[in-house]
Amino acid sequence: MNLQDIIQLIGNVGFPIALCLILLQSILVKFNKQMDGLEKRLAQLDKTINMMVRTFDTNVSNTSRQEEKG
Structure with missing residues (x-):
């Protein structure tokens, strides 16, 4: 928005409305x-949560395998 547009806007609708x-x-x-x-932050959070879930699932699977062997 250049100066000419602003002046035209003020002339057409008045100063308070133009300022608003x-x-x-x-x-x-x-x-x-x-x-x-x-x-962007939500996308990063989604990636982090997915990585944590995969890590948790891997740990649970490894723990259950160890219990079956033991």
């Missing part, structure tokens, strides 16, 4: 960035 629209745009941009960061 500018603030809304900046809030939405920040919100989208935060959502992208959360999405």
Whole structure:
């Protein structure tokens, strides 16, 4: 959004409404960035949990095999 667009927006809808629209745009941009960061963190968490479950299943299988032998 360049200066000419902002001046035209103020002329068309008034200063308070134009300011609200500018603030809304900046809030939405920040919100989208935060959502992208959360999405990446959730993907990493999902990978970590899956790895922990596989490790747990492997340990349980090994323990049950050892008990059967012993």
